[in-house]
Amino acid sequence: ANAAHHLAQGKFLYEVVLSDDSVKFPTDGNALSPEAEQRLAEFAQRLTAENQNVYLEIQGYTDSVGDETHNDQLGEARAEAVRRYLSRRGVALNRMSAISYGEESPVASNDTPEGRAQNRRVTIVVLA
Template identity: 50%
Template sequence: MYKKIFYLSLTVIFLAGLTVMLNGCATKKFVKEGMDKQDKKITQLESSIEENQKRIKEHEAKISNLSEDTQKAFAEAATAMSEAERAQVMARGKLLYSIVLSNENLKFKVDSYDLSPEAASILDEFVSVVKSENRNVFIEIHGHTDSTGSPKYNMELGAKRAESVKRYLFEKGIPLHRLSTISYGETEPIVPNDSRENRAKNRRVVVLVLE
């Protein structure tokens, strides 16, 4: 009887040890699979970063060959949006790059929505960049005004000026379904409308390229 108990005890100990060993193997396998998945994600992320860096360098190289006015339009775009406007843009899609047409090169006359030759030249080069990259992008055009005039008038004015840019881009070969306009009127100034110089800065059209 004691022998039976002894052998039974050995069997229980053996089975317990086997269970621990199997659990240990299963845990190691689970950990290894988890690490493999993590390594794969890291590799994909590194590849994505490298691809984005490559795109940025290619884009910068293209910009460096553009006219001085167009390079300035790209450079000013970083400060041409208010914080609220920038947040709204990022919520809608991935912002690739943008340009700003300031009052300096737009030169809209009173009650006129025709683009100046300077603005048209900048947009021509902008279209060349977009077409050369050959990507399925979406272009959003924001019209802004200063605070001169009523809010309603400024909202309409911003819309008409954004539409004039949209029309020009369409005429230059950008598909209409990839173009949209938003008028902010006087609601998103980048500086206070407290001087002639500041009001000029707030009169602008921002063109954003989203992915």
């Protein structure tokens, strides 16, 4: 993951985190909910309206359930699901990378169901 972190080097502009109640990923799943698709559609529209030359690093995360290899693959699948959706909404594929951080960098405790749900997320880092 450290090497992947250096894929998208540039000036940090802002980030969008998909982990609130409306867009959490199900346990062991990478399907986008209708709410997540709505948020991503709004984000893609905003990017198009801003018309800036930006690069998106789409970072997939998981909770700590399951082994590390599986979680790395699951994080990648979540990030890739977001990348594919944004592509269908007009964001150029060559302006995005999908990276998995698996269970690294939890934002909440993995000891509770609520904490694990918060850790099943995708972060979109927008770079100039």
